[in-house]
Amino acid sequence: MEQNNTLYTLIIFSENIAGLLNAVTSVFTRRQINIESLNVSASSIQGLHRYTITCFSDECTMKKVTKQIEKKIGVVRASYFVSSEIYIQEVALFKLSTPKMLEHGEISKTIRIHSGKIVEVNPIYSIVTIDGMTDEILSLYENLTQWDCILQFVRSGAIAITKNRRELLDEYLAEREKKFNENEGRC
Amino acid sequence: MTTKQLSGAEIFMQSLIAEGVDTLFGYPGGAIMPVYDALYDYRDRLNHILVRHEQGAIHAAEGYARVSGKVGVCLVTSGPGATNTITGIADAMLDSTPVVVIAGQVGTKMLGTDAFQECDIVNVAHPISKWAYQIRSAEDIAPAIKRAFHIASTGRPGPVVLDFTKNAQIEKAEYIPQEIGFLRSYEAVPETKPGSIEAAAELINAAQKPLVLIGQGVELGNAQEEVRQLIEKADMPAGCTLLGLSCLPSAHPLNMGMLGMHGSLASNVKTQECDLLVAIGMRFDDRITGNISTYARQAKKIHFDIDPSEINKNIPVDVAVLGNCKDTVARVLELVKPANHQAWRDSFQSYHDTERTKVIDPEIHPAGGPIRMGEVIDRVSTQAHDKAIVVTDVGQNQMMSARYSRFSESRSIVTSGGMGTMGFGLPAAIGATFAAPERTTCLFVGDGGIQMTIEELGTIMEQQCPVKIILLNNNFLGNVRQWQELFFQSRYSFTHLLSPDYSKIAEAYRLPYALVTEREQLNEAIATMLATEGPYLLEVAVMEEDNVLPMCCPGNDVDDMLLEI
Numbered sequence: 208m209e210q211n212n213t214l215y216t217l218i219i220f221s222e223n224i225a226g227l228l229n230a231v232t233s234v235f236t237r238r239q240i241n242i243e244s245l246n247v248s249a250s251s252i253q254g255l256h257r258y259t260i261t262c263f264s265d266e267c268t269m270k271k272v273t274k275q276i277e278k279k280i281g282v283v284r285a286s287y288f289v290s291s292e293i294y295i296q297e298v299a300l301f302k303l304s305t306p307k308m309l310e311h312g313e314i315s316k317t318i319r320i321h322s323g324k325i326v327e328v329n330p331i332y333s334i335v336t337i338d339g340m341t342d343e344i345l346s347l348y349e350n351l352t353q354w355d356c357i358l359q360f361v362r363s364g365a366i367a368i369t370k371n372r373r374e375l376l377d378e379y380l381a382e383r384e385k386k387f388n389e390n391e392g393r394c
Numbered sequence: 395m396t397t398k399q400l401s402g403a404e405i406f407m408q409s410l411i412a413e414g415v416d417t418l419f420g421y422p423g424g425a426i427m428p429v430y431d432a433l434y435d436y437r438d439r440l441n442h443i444l445v446r447h448e449q450g451a452i453h454a455a456e457g458y459a460r461v462s463g464k465v466g467v468c469l470v471t472s473g474p475g476a477t478n479t480i481t482g483i484a485d486a487m488l489d490s491t492p493v494v495v496i497a498g499q500v501g502t503k504m505l506g507t508d509a510f511q512e513c514d515i516v517n518v519a520h521p522i523s524k525w526a527y528q529i530r531s532a533e534d535i536a537p538a539i540k541r542a543f544h545i546a547s548t549g550r551p552g553p554v555v556l557d558f559t560k561n562a563q564i565e566k567a568e569y570i571p572q573e574i575g576f577l578r579s580y581e582a583v584p585e586t587k588p589g590s591i592e593a594a595a596e597l598i599n600a601a602q603k604p605l606v607l608i609g610q611g612v613e614l615g616n617a618q619e620e621v622r623q624l625i626e627k628a629d630m631p632a633g634c635t636l637l638g639l640s641c642l643p644s645a646h647p648l649n650m651g652m653l654g655m656h657g658s659l660a661s662n663v664k665t666q667e668c669d670l671l672v673a674i675g676m677r678f679d680d681r682i683t684g685n686i687s688t689y690a691r692q693a694k695k696i697h698f699d700i701d702p703s704e705i706n707k708n709i710p711v712d713v714a715v716l717g718n719c720k721d722t723v724a725r726v727l728e729l730v731k732p733a734n735h736q737a738w739r740d741s742f743q744s745y746h747d748t749e750r751t752k753v754i755d756p757e758i759h760p761a762g763g764p765i766r767m768g769e770v771i772d773r774v775s776t777q778a779h780d781k782a783i784v785v786t787d788v789g790q791n792q793m794m795s796a797r798y799s800r801f802s803e804s805r806s807i808v809t810s811g812g813m814g815t816m817g818f819g820l821p822a823a824i825g826a827t828f829a830a831p832e833r834t835t836c837l838f839v840g841d842g843g844i845q846m847t848i849e850e851l852g853t854i855m856e857q858q859c860p861v862k863i864i865l866l867n868n869n870f871l872g873n874v875r876q877w878q879e880l881f882f883q884s885r886y887s888f889t890h891l892l893s894p895d896y897s898k899i900a901e902a903y904r905l906p907y908a909l910v911t912e913r914e915q916l917n918e919a920i921a922t923m924l925a926t927e928g929p930y931l932l933e934v935a936v937m938e939e940d941n942v943l944p945m946c947c948p949g950n951d952v953d954d955m956l957l958e959i
């Protein structure tokens with residue numbers, strides 16, 4: 208048995224149709240794969256949504272999962288990547304207690320070391336943003352807990368861009384449309 | 395410029411006719427009433443069969459689709475009408491049956507308010523259908539129907555659910571005939587990978603002991619002829635899956651019988667001895683493979699399929715040939731060299747002989763004692779000249795029908811394979827009679843299964859559907875009883891069941907009926923049934939505690955088959 212310890216990122220393009228998100232995530236749940244993070248937003252292609260889903264799994268399972276997702280009508284393309292093939296990022300927001308920050312000067316220092324940004328300050332609370340990989344964000348979070356200053360914490364799903372030199376989806380769609388038109392012309 | 399404005403319901407009728415629909419199975423209700431009202435004016439072109447329960451409608455549509463090769467259509471109301479079709483939708487999904495279910499829905503403005511008979515059927519249907527879509531306006535009807543029939547019938551076929559809001563049925567719009575344009579999110583037939591045809595041919599040419607597994611995909615792709623030529627040219631013995639039984643005539647010398655749990659001893663044993671396995675349009679279901687970790691480990695494997703997600707799903711293969719098998723098998727056929735594998739072919743015989751003496755003869759030619767299911771099925775097959783459409787329910791009756799029916803024509807086995815849906819048989823047989831009214835349709839059903847959808851006798855009565863119902867009454871939920879005997883120390887927990895007096899049921903539904911309790915009556919009773927026009931109910935009192943053999947017990951290696959208990 209391979210071990211389920213590689214982080215995979217799936218990038219999925221789908222039509223903007225109600226219910227598809229459910230259909231896509233059900234492929235994971237039926238196979239008892241835990242989704243680590245999920246992000247859905249518009250893509251650069253008109254009408255297509257882009258999903259970024261991360262999970263720990265093995266390559267053999269990922270192959271099957273992407274094929275099963277791609278089979279859903281409404282899904283245009285599903286591909287999986289390991290971390291070296293993509294540029295991946297998350298965003299986190301912290302709401303911190305301003306009195307605690309004033310009390311412990313190390314808090315601001317820690318935020319700076321982690322490349323966090325303080326974007327709002329008032330006498331009650333301050334808001335800090337940070338982007339990066341999960342472990343970078345979590346390390347800031349863990350550091351900050353020692354001062355008991357965190358009022359709220361939220362981390363976004365990962366988003367990722369592939370490092371391919373070519374835009375494979377555009378090429379794939381153009382190719383398929385060309386073939387469709389050729390076949391139309393034949394009959 | 396004025397355009398002709400039609401109601402949504404009329405656009406719906408026009409769209410169905412444009413798809414070549416002439417038969418639909420349905421049941422009316424509030425949220426689909428405008429459609430039923432329009433249907434009244436289309437009775438000359440659209441034959442609507444009123445069933446007695448929506449589950450009956452969907453199974454009838456499935457039976458119709460399986461026999462005709464066309465899309466089966468099922469029309470129901472919202473809420474309970476729609477949810478009553480769920481079992482059949484899931485059934486059609488697992489068995490790749492092209493059906494379109496159109497369910498009424500509350501008006502768009504009421505959606506999400508828990509309105510009367512509102513049910514979010516699109517979301518319920520999503521995981522068990524090929525496509526589910528809600529029609530919210532009259533303009534949307536024609537494109538949705540076009541797409542629904544296209545998706546249901548192309549590629550790997552499957553069920554499509556259309557959720558048809560009431561306002562869309564009533565509003566007016568112009569009917570614009572549709573064509574399927576480019577769909578970026580649906581590729582019906584995947585591209586055949588370069589080199590895979592050659593690689594497949596090479597493996598076949600190199601094989602000394604090839605075995606072909608024929609699945610329903612061969613029938614769905616209309617590739618029966620191509621597959622027959624391939625196995626003949628390369629001299630490859632073949633086994634068929636349950637759903638693929640009628641893809642190759644039973645009497646074909648290369649047909650080695652059914653694969654899987656209750657399949658033929660030879661085809662299962664030889665799966666573990668072959669040097670090449672050629673799977674065509676089948677999906678390596680666990681009922682076929684037994685223990686997958688030992689399944690055909692010694693063999694190279696080729697998998698022809700139209701669904702890329704089936705490749706390497708259960709069994710890893712050496713060569714995958716994607717595409718429609720009618721096309722891909724024909725291309726491989728050209729590259730395959732004529733071969734003769736006589737020694738390999740002959741090596742099947744001793745297993746056939748063992749199975750015959752240990753299992754088949756006792757089942758179909760018993761020396762005495764109660765009537766056995768197998769002999770009934772064997773006699774019906776003989777008297778119908780191996781030409782009947784065999785519809786089965788689920789259980790021992792199904793496995794015995796599969797084992798002891800012989801097939802000479804394609805599209806002749808209608809059975810619930812993937813789901814194993816009891817209650818499927820009776821309504822599916824109704825659908826079969828509408829798909830092929832000129833053929834003989836025989837239904838084999840148990841006393842458990844018939845009581846699950848017995849209300850459809852009403853449809854049979856009203857439509858005079860010529861279904862020859864052979865009720866194999868063993869007073870047990872036989873298949874479960876067999877498992878209890880084998881795996882639960884014969885503790886028959888709730889598998890004995892009481893039946894109604896079927897002669898009275900037949901009388902109430904005005905069906906000709908006969909009961910056979912003695913072996914000597916059997917042949918004549920079958921002859922009478924087959925000679926009687928229209929429907930017939932033949933009840934046969936069969937051995938109560940008969941077992942389906944051989945049997946590869948769940949999880950065992952595929953060649954580890956029980957021949958006696």
Ligand SMILES: Cc1ncc(C[n+]2csc(CCOP(=O)(O)OP(=O)(O)O)c2C)c(N)n1
Nearest residue numbers: 789790791814816840841842843871872873
């Ligand atoms: C809807 C449904 N419920 C339960 C089962 C489980 N099951 C499989 S076979 C069987 C027994 C069938 O009994 P009967 O219809 O009398 O046929 P027999 O096996 O005796 O031929 C049962 C209960 C099923 N397959 N489908």
